[in-house]
Structure formats: structure tokens, C-alpha cells
Amino acid sequence: MAEYLQPGVIRKLDEVVVNRIAAGEIIQRPANALKELLENSLDAQSTHIQVQVKAGGLKLLQIQDNGTGIRREDLAIVCERFTTSKLTRFEDLSQIATFGFRGEALASISHVAHLSIQTKTAKEKCGYKATYADGKLQGQPKPCAGNQGTIICIEDLFYNMPQRRQALRSPAEEFQRLSEVLARYAVHNPRVGFTLRKQGDAQPALRTPVASSRSENIRIIYGAAISKELLEFSHRDEVYKFEAECLITQVNYSAKKCQMLLFINQRLVESTALRTSVDSIYATYLPRGHHPFVYMSLTLPPQNLDVNVHPTKHEVHFLYQEEIVDSIKQQVEARLLGSNATRTFYKQLRLPGAPDLDETQLADKTQRIYPKEMVRTDSTEQKLDKFLAPLVKSDSGVSSSSSQEASRLPEESFRVTAAKKSREVRLSSVLDMRKRVERQCSVQLRSTLKNLVYVGCVDERRALFQHETRLYMCNTRSFSEELFYQRMIYEFQNCSEITISPPLPLKELLILSLESEAAGWTPEDGDKAELADGAADILLKKAPIMREYFGLRISEDGMLESLPSLLHQHRPCVAHLPVYLLRLATEVDWEQETRCFETFCRETARFYAQLDWREGATAGFSRWTMEHVLFPAFKKYLLPPPRIKDQIYELTNLPTLYKVFERC
Numbered sequence: 052m053a054e055y056l057q058p059g060v061i062r063k064l065d066e067v068v069v070n071r072i073a074a075g076e077i078i079q080r081p082a083n084a085l086k087e088l089l090e091n092s093l094d095a096q097s098t099h100i101q102v103q104v105k106a107g108g109l110k111l112l113q114i115q116d117n118g119t120g121i122r123r124e125d126l127a128i129v130c131e132r133f134t135t136s137k138l139t140r141f142e143d144l145s146q147i148a149t150f151g152f153r154g155e156a157l158a159s160i161s162h163v164a165h166l167s168i169q170t171k172t173a174k175e176k177c178g179y180k181a182t183y184a185d186g187k188l189q190g191q192p193k194p195c196a197g198n199q200g201t202i203i204c205i206e207d208l209f210y211n212m213p214q215r216r217q218a219l220r221s222p223a224e225e226f227q228r229l230s231e232v233l234a235r236y237a238v239h240n241p242r243v244g245f246t247l248r249k250q251g252d253a254q255p256a257l258r259t260p261v262a263s264s265r266s267e268n269i270r271i272i273y274g275a276a277i278s279k280e281l282l283e284f285s286h287r288d289e290v291y292k293f294e295a296e297c298l299i300t301q302v303n304y305s306a307k308k309c310q311m312l313l314f315i316n317q318r319l320v321e322s323t324a325l326r327t328s329v330d331s332i333y334a335t336y337l338p339r340g341h342h343p344f345v346y347m348s349l350t351l352p353p354q355n356l357d358v359n360v361h362p363t364k365h366e367v368h369f370l371y372q373e374e375i376v377d378s379i380k381q382q383v384e385a386r387l388l389g390s391n392a393t394r395t396f397y398k399q400l401r402l403p404g405a406p407d408l409d410e411t412q413l414a415d416k417t418q419r420i421y422p423k424e425m426v427r428t429d430s431t432e433q434k435l436d437k438f439l440a441p442l443v444k445s446d447s448g449v450s451s452s453s454s455q456e457a458s459r460l461p462e463e464s465f466r467v468t469a470a471k472k473s474r475e476v477r478l479s480s481v482l483d484m485r486k487r488v489e490r491q492c493s494v495q496l497r498s499t500l501k502n503l504v505y506v507g508c509v510d511e512r513r514a515l516f517q518h519e520t521r522l523y524m525c526n527t528r529s530f531s532e533e534l535f536y537q538r539m540i541y542e543f544q545n546c547s548e549i550t551i552s553p554p555l556p557l558k559e560l561l562i563l564s565l566e567s568e569a570a571g572w573t574p575e576d577g578d579k580a581e582l583a584d585g586a587a588d589i590l591l592k593k594a595p596i597m598r599e600y601f602g603l604r605i606s607e608d609g610m611l612e613s614l615p616s617l618l619h620q621h622r623p624c625v626a627h628l629p630v631y632l633l634r635l636a637t638e639v640d641w642e643q644e645t646r647c648f649e650t651f652c653r654e655t656a657r658f659y660a661q662l663d664w665r666e667g668a669t670a671g672f673s674r675w676t677m678e679h680v681l682f683p684a685f686k687k688y689l690l691p692p693p694r695i696k697d698q699i700y701e702l703t704n705l706p707t708l709y710k711v712f713e714r715c
């Protein structure tokens with residue numbers, strides 16, 4: 052008869068064993084310990100850090116610094132778990148993991164090695180030496196002579212974990228890893244002098260001087276072949292709120308292995324996403340199987356880093372990773388292409404060579420996708436138009452919803468002249484306006500826009516688009532106004548022009564505008580011709596500003612010759628031109644510089660955002676413009692301010708629909 056299987060009895064593990072296992076997770080090899088110790092020494096503001104090792108750090112790993120030292124009274128608890136001097140308030144919680152302040156390093160080491168600390172602060176007359184086992188101070192700290200700073204000595208790593216000890220058989224390999232960690236910290240902290248020495252060797256294996264520079268340290272450690280090919284640049288992204296300092300090799304240099312030294316918020320980390328993305332740029336320039344040397348230091352808002360990253364998991368993830376990687380990639384690309392021009396985020400979005408296809412849409416093909424998460428990403432698939440009643444045929448007899456037909460431009464008399472050359476904008480008022488747009492940009496909305504799929508127009512003010520599994524309706528007029536406003540300030544001084552031929556008489560246009568309902572003219576306002584004269588005078592006086600900065604030309608004899616061209620294939624609607632001109636005269640604040648640009652850009656944006664929705668060919672053309680000109684521009688350029696959230700409504704989403712239809 053089969054015996055009944057008895058369940059095992061659950062017992063609590065001995066605390067010493069628990070601690071040892073936990074410590075073994077954090078300290079897996081000498082290089083992990085060294086990283087922690089280096090960070091501690093750097094946190095203690097050392098300017099000189101010396102490391103001595105024996106047998107790849109397995110027999111001895113000693114680090115001496117000239118930092119603040121540890122107070123005598125803290126020596127009793129310094130090796131207990133979760134003791135740290137770097138976290139004083141609970142609010143700092145979000146920063147703990149980010150900066151590695153877990154108070155776990157010394158504790159962990161004391162559980163898997165013989166640990167002693169010798170330290171002296173500036174205030175104390177002498178130093179103290181203490182030894183630790185399993186997180187506990189052994190005996191009392193003993194007074195000793197010594198300079199300010201700390202010597203941490205780790206002996207016989209994993210003496211109490213024989214299997215682990217055995218797995219690390221090659222001291223040479225461990226030494227290699229130790230020197231790699233030290234080298235990276237030395238490059239990142241050029242003000243600090245580092246030395247790495249094998250015990251007994253006369254010469255250090257590695258040494259960098261105090262107050263050096265990053266490229267100099269790269270030369271010392273990695274060789275002149277790399278350092279003389281380095282391109283240095285820094286980049287600040289207002290939208291995703293990060294800063295990057297980079298040293299990358301030019302395309303003349305290549306190696307069999309991609310070397311990437313990456314620091315995020317001062318901590319040495321790995322990011323496969325960033326590495327592969329940067330490496331892929333070089334693939335176009337370097338022979339097959341060849342790679343660059345890249346140093347990068349990123350500073351991100353701490354709250355954007357994944358705080359659940361285990362201390363030994365050097366692979367990091369951060370919020371907006373895809374966008375940030377993209378932004379860095381474009382920077383690297385621009386530098387490699389030899390462009391030194393500082394580009395704003397806005398310009399980067401349309402750097403040459405940027406792939407049109409969204410990589411995000413291609414990635415992760417292998418992941419299993421449930422039907423309710425399935426996303427239609429090809430906008431050439433059927434759209435809303437198909438389900439709507441056929442549109443009125445235009446005169447030419449072609450259905451106006453057909454895309455081919457609409458690519459025909461309505462105003463043959465409008466011809467675009469490209470801006471002659473790119474002029475650098477120095478006016479602080481305009482630069483401030485740009486900064487404001489970038490600072491206000493909602494990152495979340497930006498990434499929604501970037502990946503949206505156009506679905507269709509509902510009416511002249513509303514359109515549908517899809518993002519992932521959600522269907523949204525948005526106010527296209529608000530979107531367009533914001534877009535054109537931003538185009539104005541980014542194209543400032545560099546606007547291409549839409550030439551109007553033959554030119555149109557300004558005064559007649561103004562009279563026309565007064566006749567329109569929008570102008571709201573009443574007899575009390577005075578004679579129309581006189582009003583038009585007044586308005587024309589203002590515009591004529593301000594003509595040089597409009598020409599110089601915005602490509603809007605009015606000749607001396609009062610003829611409108613050109614308008615700014617803000618988007619390829621977009622023409623403002625002529626029907627609204629007269630009112631626009633009138634508003635330029637009456638609504639723009641011509642007195643004060645910033646206000647003037649601000650109001651001029653807003654007025655122009657308002658005009659450009661109006662499409663012609665009268666039935667027939669023009670409405671069809673407007674639909675076409677919405678799909679093929681405006682929506683692609685929203686995706687590409689629009690930096691959405693948070694207020695635009697009010698102009699987007701989520702109509703439904705796939706999981707909800709599934710729930711509904713599954714019941715049917």
C-alpha cells in the first residue's frame with residue numbers, strides 16, 4: 052500500500068545563516084565589494100583613494116581614503132544592517148536605493164569576510180581601529196595613530212561560504228574585474244586620485260593623479276588610441292529633465308568589444324537599452340563586429356529611477372527610458388555627423404537620418420500579446436472614413452476623402468521659398484519662450500503623441516486617434532494652435548516663406564475684414580476706410596519686424612507678398628486672411644518685445660489652425676491635411692503643455708470593450 056507522503060516541517064532558519072545568505076546576494080565577488088567601498092569613500096569626500104589587493108581581492112581587499120572618517124561613537128553600529136549616515140529623513144526614501152544608501156554594504160561584508168575598520172576624523176586626536184564579525188563590533192575600538200580618513204580591510208572573503216569561494220577560482224579574473232571597476236570610477240571622478248596595487252608589487256597596476264580630467268584619465272587607463280579620438284559633449288534635455296555628459300570615440304576608432312562606461316546619478320550601472328542603441332549608431336560607420344568606446348554620465352530626477360533595483364543588479368531601468376535613450380541617440384548621431392551646432396530638443400526630433408518608423412512598434416515582437424491588448428499600428432489600414440457616409444463629390448468628380456486627390460495643393464499661387472540659411476537665434480526673449488515650452492511639456496502626453504495612430508476626423512474641431520489600446524478624441528483646433536505657435540518660435544528668424552503671387556493689396560484685405568462678421572464692426576467704430584487706413588499704417592510701420600523675424604512680407608506700397616511657411620504642405624486658409632491681418636494690427640502688443648512675439652505668434656497660430664471646412668473639395672482637403680500634415684506634425688513636433696490634457700478625452704479602451712463583448 053502506498054504510503055501517504057508527509058509534508059516537510061517548516062522551520063525558521065538560523066539568523067546567522069539568513070544574514071549570510073542575504074549578504075552573499077549583495078556581495079557576490081570582490082568587485083561588488085570594491086564598488087561599495089569606493090562609493091563610500093567618494094561619499095566621504097575623499098580626494099585620494101588607494102586600493103591594495105591580494106589574490107584578486109579574495110585574500111585581501113583593502114581600501115584607504117582621506118575622507119571625513121567615521122565618528123568613534125558610530126563604530127559600534129556601522130556594520131549593522133540598515134545603518135547609514137546618508138539618510139536622515141524619511142522623505143529621503145525615494146533616494147535611498149537610487150544612490151545606494153541602504154546601509155547594507157558594510158554589514159553584508161562583515162557577514163562573509165573578516166572586516167576591520169581603522170578611521171580618524173578631523174576632530175579626534177587619534178584614530179580607532181575596530182574589527183567586526185556578523186555585523187557586530189568585536190570588543191572595543193582601539194586607539195591608534197593615523198591620518199584623517201578610513202582604511203577598510205577585508206580578508207578571506209567567503210571564508211564561511213566554501214562553495215562560493217570555490218566558484219571564484221581565478222584570482223586573475225577577479226583582479227581584472229576589480230581594476231575595471233576602479234578604472235571606471237577613476238574616469239568618472241577625475242578630481243580624485245586613485246591607486247590600485249597588488250600587494251608586494253613595487254608598481255601600482257593603475258594610478259590616476261589628483262585633479263585630473265576625464266579624457267586624461269581615459270588616456271592613462273585605456274590608452275592614447277582611444278583618448279585622441281574622443282568627442283566630448285554635454286546635453287541637457289528640458290523635456291525629459293535629464294543631463295548627459297559624454298565622451299565618445301569618433302568613427303576612426305574601433306575595437307572588438309563595445310566599452311561603455313555608464314554612470315547614472317553618480318553610480319556605475321549598466322543599461323542594455325542604452326548600450327545597444329548607441330552601439331547601433333556606430334554600426335553604420337564601423338566595420339562589422341567593431342565597436343566604440345563610450346563614457347556617459349547621466350543625471351536623472353531620482354524619482355524617475357526604478358527604486359526596486361537590487362544593489363547588485365547593475366542593470367537599471369528608468370522612467371521614459373525609451374525617450375531618453377532616443378534623445379541621447381540623436382545627440383550621438385549628430386556629433387558623429389560632425390555637427391557642432393547646439394540643437395534644441397525640438398530640432399532633434401527631425402534630425403536627418405532619424406528613422407520614420409517607430410522602433411517601439413517593431414520591438415518586442417516575440418512577447419505574447421492577448422487579443423484585448425492587440426493594437427493596430429498601421430495607419431494605412433482602414434480608417435474611420437470608410438464607415439461614414441460618402442462625402443459630397445467635388446466638382447472634379449473625385450471623392451474628396453481620397454488621399455491621392457487631396458495631395459494636390461489648393462492654392463497654386465502659393466509657392467514656398469525655403470529660408471536661405473539657418474540663422475542662430477540670440478534674442479533672449481525668444482529663447483525664453485522656447486524654454487518655457489520645453490519646460491512645460493508634459494512628458495507623458497509627449498510619449499502618447501509620439502506613438503499615436505490616427506483614426507479619423509469627426510468634424511472640424513474633433514478627431515479620433517488611438518494610443519496603445521485606448522481610443523481618444525481630441526480637439527484638433529487646440530492642438531493645431533499649439534503646434535503652430537511652437538513652429539513660430541522655433542522657426543523664428545528662419546521661417547521659409549509662402550510667396551503670394553500676385554501680391555495682395557493690404558488695405559483692401561483690411562476693408563474686407565471689417566466687412567466680415569468676425570470683425571464685429573459697428574457704425575460707432577467709425578468709417579471702415581479710415582479704420583483700414585489706421586490698421587494698414589500700423590502694419591506698414593511694423594513690416595520690417597514681421598519680415599525679419601517671421602517671413603511675413605509687406606512691401607512699402609502696401610502689398611502682402613508672403614506669409615510664413617510653418618509646415619511642409621500646409622497652407623493657411625485664405626478665407627481667414629483678412630481677419631488675421633486686422634487682428635495683427637489690433638491684437639498684437641507691438642510695444643514690448645516678448646509680448647510682441649508672444650501675441651504675434653499666438654495670432655498667427657490661430658490663423659494657421661483654421662482649416663476650411665466648407666463642403667466640397669475644400670473640406671476633403673482639410674481632412675487630408677488633418678491626416679497627412681497635422682497629425683504627423685503632432686506626432687513629430689508638438690511639445691504638449693499640460694493644459695492640453697483638457698482637450699483630449701478617452702472614449703474607450705480595448706480591455707473594456709472586451710469585457711462588454713465577452714458577455715454578449
Ligand code: ADP
Pocket residue numbers: 087091092095116118119120121129134135136137151152153154155156157158201
Ligand atoms: P551606506 O553607504 O548605504 O550608508 P554602508 O554600509 O556602505 O551604507 O556604510 C555605512 C556608513 O558607514 C555610511 O553611511 C558612512 O557613514 C560610514 N562609512 C562607510 N565607509 C566610509 C568611509 N570610507 N568614510 C567615511 N564614512 C564611511
Ligand code: MG
Pocket residue numbers: 087090091151152154156
Ligand atoms: Mg555605501
